Amino acid sequence: MRSRDRWQLPAAALLAAAAAAVWWRADLFTMELLAEVAILAIFTMSLQLLVGVTGMVSLGHAGFLAAGAYTTAAATLFWGWPPAAALVLSVAVAALLAAAAGLFVIRLSGVFFIMITLAVGQMFHAFFFRAQRFGGDNGLAGTPRIDLAALGLDSGAPGTFAAFALICAALVYLLLLLVTRSPFGMMLGAIHQNESRLASLGCPVRRYKLAAFTAAGAVAGVAGALTAQHTGFISPDLAFWTFSGEALIIVILGGSGSLAGAAAGAAVFVLLRDLLSSGSFWSGLSLPPELASHWQLFMGMLFIAVVLAARDGLYGRLAWLIEALHTRRRARR
Amino acid sequence: MSGDVLRAEGLYKSFGSLRVTDGVSLRLPAGCRHGLIGPNGAGKTTLFNLIGGEVKADAGCVFLAGRDLSGAPPDRRARAGLARSFQRNNLFAGLTVGENMALACALKRRIGHVFWRRAAGFTALRAEAEEHAARLGLADRFGEQVAGLGYGTQRQLEIGLALLQEPLVLLLDEPTAGMSPDETAAMVALLAGLPAELALVVIEHDMDVVFGLADRITVLDYGRVLIEGTAAEVRRSPEVRRRYLGAAGR
């Protein structure tokens, strides 16, 4: 797996090229999907830092996304902040909450870590569900999008917002790639492999885990702020634990530890959901189009298949492909 | 008050009703070569774990270079100058030899928290890891994954990681266990060439290795110090002969 690390950048470049190509020719609906892919990719990449790199399996990560989304909604709607400033505040709030929760959860590991993060995520859900100020279970509508008028652009246009979201995703990717390849990232990877030995070598493991949990929460806050901007509507469902579970499946699908894989997984997830829930797909297979309303059945089966079968995930396949092309070209020379 | 670089006093530890460490004290001056022997279950590894902080002592204290580290977690003791190797190879199996070493180097240089620069940009890190690998005879294995290495090679790396920390005190738990005679000889040569000011404690079942290396020896038995003295004193001690060497069939 390590030896394939050098395909991280090529794989990411391939993904970026594909996204740009789709964006170039996309209709309005596809633009919405692209924006959704980009935002989900930011979220799953942040979870990858936690799960695939550091080995901390959180089933409550959606709580921090929701915190970011509600912060943006509250700052813009209640206090009239510009969305760009609200985005910064969202990151700060999500990071702060992740740090506070992290102080407690990092003491546990294994299945107990999964359970306590589930409980923490559900606390966010219960809070937003009951908080009348934030619209309770009805959620909040009307969050404005970022103002790009200074660049002569209208972020209300699906294509413009999709491009904005994709650029954000690319920046988050580059930032997280730098982090995973830094000495700090080396330590996180080593924590995944052998925490106690790393401590014996002098690494204050808990502090590093707390930093990873906080950083992942902060990036999830970015995804939350963009979610609020994209749909304009947010609800407590954003914090529900099944969303965290789906993100974990995407991370596994993407391949353990790979940021590009997590982004590719997000794209595959959104596309599959769109495909399976469209009647024309099923009638195209000469199957009853009503199956479209049961898309979750097939999604669930795919989840199980992914968990059982995925070893090195989409990134592994991607790396294998690039490697094969590479060696063939060299052989021809 | 004294020149002892490590001072462990009155360490006690019980697991349930079993008292595995029963009031053990150990003083190590800088540059000492100390052997720790005793039958299986005497509490040798537990003593290392108490000194290293992996296991919390019920009572007793540990001072390293005059600093009180009783109750400190393992990582703080490591940063204060304590290094150890483990009885069973305890490595980062999914990483390469070079990456294992780079981890130890980065921690020693206190750059583990740097998240804004690529690790590959720290050329000194790689240079030191390579130089160290050459010293351990692992240069040609530098890029190989640890999981794929033979037991003896992993053992060398196990000791190598501890050495990389450039500690004041080094605790080695059965460094030659499971090694072939050639590998054992190489390990003994490596240990003989360690920096003179380093305080070294070795748990070892190979008596030739212990008596060849150590200038002082502590014999543990049922969690207590049976005797502590020079190699000659321990050899002469009738009690040791009766309770330990005799029992081991020597």
Added chain:
Amino acid sequence: MLLDPGFLIVQTLNGLQLAALLFLLSVGLSVVFGLMNFINLAHGTLFMAGAYLALSAVRAFDSFWLALLLAPLGVAVLGGLLYLVLLRHLERADPMRQVLATFGLIFVGVEVVDLVWGSLPHTIAVPPVLAGSSLILGQVYPTYRLFIIALGVLLFALLYAALERTRLGAVVRAGVDDRDMVAALGINIGSVFLLVFCLGCLLAGLAGAVAAPVFSIFPGMDLSVLILALIVVVLGGPGSLKGVAAGSLIIGVVDTYGQVVVPELARLTVYGLMAAILLYKPAGLIPVRGAR
């Protein structure tokens, strides 16, 4: 309101009723967790299956009592199949894969139920014998709910006796304590797991069938009970029967009163309680001896 004895009696009975259901639901989850260190997120799905199978049985045979017998058996068979086809292969997998495979089952379960029984909510009529109300401590209270409480108490007693007196019970107790030791004694731990897993599914199915006349039956009814059951297991300590009983009582009563007295906090406190227990008493309130 809180000083009105009538209110207190009725709410306490409501709490006990919820506790009885939670107990039936959580026993299987807890023992499987204790024995195999395995969290089965599809446990709520089995509860839902019990309710729907009871619905079909009532429609087919027009007998609640037959449904109460058949539905749990059906769920036990379903659970056995699930174990043999899927879960057995995950025994050595890391916790993340175990949790997520059963997470996928939740979606499959909801949709299968939707396909077979439709998405509209259903109910089952309370059997005529238990249909009325009874006078208890001066309060009028539905007889069927008293029946649920009685059933919970009865099954606790039965399970307790079985755990203490039978050979299987002894193996389970020993297995929760030290799994490797039991395997070393030459006991076929695989078949014990299967049996225990099926038994846990049977009880979850029973909980679903019993709950059917009280709650409405709909695809997705599994999600909210699942989280409550997880909390009960964590609270009581994995693998501890008394722990499950205590956890069910606490969550049943706290949740019932919470919904009425401080609705704005309700579940927040329950999740907070779960997190606190995990941190400070990771083995639960009534830890199994020898457990971590």
